[in-house]
Amino acid sequence: MKKTFTLSSSTSLTVNNVEGFSLIEVIIFIAILSMFLVTAAAIITVSMHQNSLQINKVRAVHYNDQLLEWLRSEKDRDWNTVTEKATSLPGGSVYCFCTEDVSWATASIKADKSDCCPTPLSLLFKRYVALSSSVFAPSGFSPSSQIEVTIDTDWQEAGNSYSTKLHTIFTPWEE
Amino acid sequence: MELIVAVGVVALVLPAIFNIFFVIIRQQIVLTAYQDMKRQGDSIAKNIKYILQNRASQITDATYLLEVCPLITTPTPTYFPRIYIKDRDDNSLSIYQDSLNSDKIASLAALPNKKYFLNTTSVQISQTSPLAFSCYRVNDFTPASVSVRYTVGKSALFKNVSLPYSFSVRLRNY
Numbered sequence: 001m002k003k004t005f006t007l008s009s010s011t012s013l014t015v016n017n018v019e020g021f022s023l024i025e026v027i028i029f030i031a032i033l034s035m036f037l038v039t040a041a042a043i044i045t046v047s048m049h050q051n052s053l054q055i056n057k058v059r060a061v062h063y064n065d066q067l068l069e070w071l072r073s074e075k076d077r078d079w080n081t082v083t084e085k086a087t088s089l090p091g092g093s094v095y096c097f098c099t100e101d102v103s104w105a106t107a108s109i110k111a112d113k114s115d116c117c118p119t120p121l122s123l124l125f126k127r128y129v130a131l132s133s134s135v136f137a138p139s140g141f142s143p144s145s146q147i148e149v150t151i152d153t154d155w156q157e158a159g160n161s162y163s164t165k166l167h168t169i170f171t172p173w174e175e
Numbered sequence: 176m177e178l179i180v181a182v183g184v185v186a187l188v189l190p191a192i193f194n195i196f197f198v199i200i201r202q203q204i205v206l207t208a209y210q211d212m213k214r215q216g217d218s219i220a221k222n223i224k225y226i227l228q229n230r231a232s233q234i235t236d237a238t239y240l241l242e243v244c245p246l247i248t249t250p251t252p253t254y255f256p257r258i259y260i261k262d263r264d265d266n267s268l269s270i271y272q273d274s275l276n277s278d279k280i281a282s283l284a285a286l287p288n289k290k291y292f293l294n295t296t297s298v299q300i301s302q303t304s305p306l307a308f309s310c311y312r313v314n315d316f317t318p319a320s321v322s323v324r325y326t327v328g329k330s331a332l333f334k335n336v337s338l339p340y341s342f343s344v345r346l347r348n349y
Contacts, residue, residue: 020177037188044195051202058209062338073343076320077247100339
């Protein structure tokens with residue numbers, strides 16, 4: 001549509017009045033788009049966080065299993081060494097295993113588990129085990145020594161702390 | 176002008192959405208890879224443990240005649256790629272990484288000559304850290320302890336992920 005405005009007797013201005021977006025339409029569009037994007041961003045953030053958490057859970061469980069298997073093989077190899085390690089551990093202290101190569105040589109004793117692994121395992125995980133030796137003496141049976149084993153693998157992710165735990169009791173195969 | 180703004184918005188939003196979409200898909204693939212590796216790695220461990228703990232009575236050489244596990248005095252264990260087992264019913268079997276199909280761990284019964292794979296091709300057993308066994312005895316009259324190690328790997332798009340396994344089993348049917 002063309003409109004002609006007469007400004008004076010000698011001048012006239014022609015305006016092409018093509019239909020466009022009004023301000024209210026633009027505001028509504030931006031509002032809807034913003035709502036969609038904010039919702040999508042929230043869902044995506046949660047989804048990515050959950051994926052990452054699940055990956056790290058699988059890895060943490062594997063690290064726990066790996067340490068338990070190694071301790072079990074140590075127990076089979078030499079029960080006395082494991083008992084000695086358990087009894088020599090001060091109360092509340094833990095053995096930290098911060099490398100994938102698990103051995104007593106790479107383990108360190110820490111009084112506080114939060115001090116474990118200044119360089120975390122795979123740059124993320126803190127893995128430690130608490131050992132406590134005791135004597136199991138059910139009535140009617142001869143007493144037998146046992147070791148309570150609690151393995152933890154902790155990690156920090158997106159400002160939250162996560163942990164996987166394994167708890168078992170070792171008894172000697174033969175004494 | 177409005178058309179340019181609309182195209183500009185679409186040009187910014189669409190790549191961002193696709194980028195996020197592919198990041199999530201990639202993460203999902205890595206997660207699935209880890210889950211698959213863990214499931215199959217655990218399954219391999221469970222099968223080998225079952226065979227060694229509940230079936231095996233002797234670890235032998237390739238002829239199934241001579242026992243090979245040394246006394247523990249050996250300072251560092253020597254790892255070997257294949258283990259030969261005599262079971263409690265005097266049957267012979269071996270566990271090894273199949274050379275024809277090197278990404279699988281095979282359990283081979285000598286008679287009848289029957290081969291079972293302990294994992295599927297969806298995961299690979301690492302060539303750089305292959306299946307290996309070692310064994311020892313505390314003394315002449317104690318059962319052998321067998322150490323097993325292998326690494327399960329999988330390709331997850333542009334990333335190779337792996338989980339190392341190692342465990343030790345003591346024979347119960349010595």
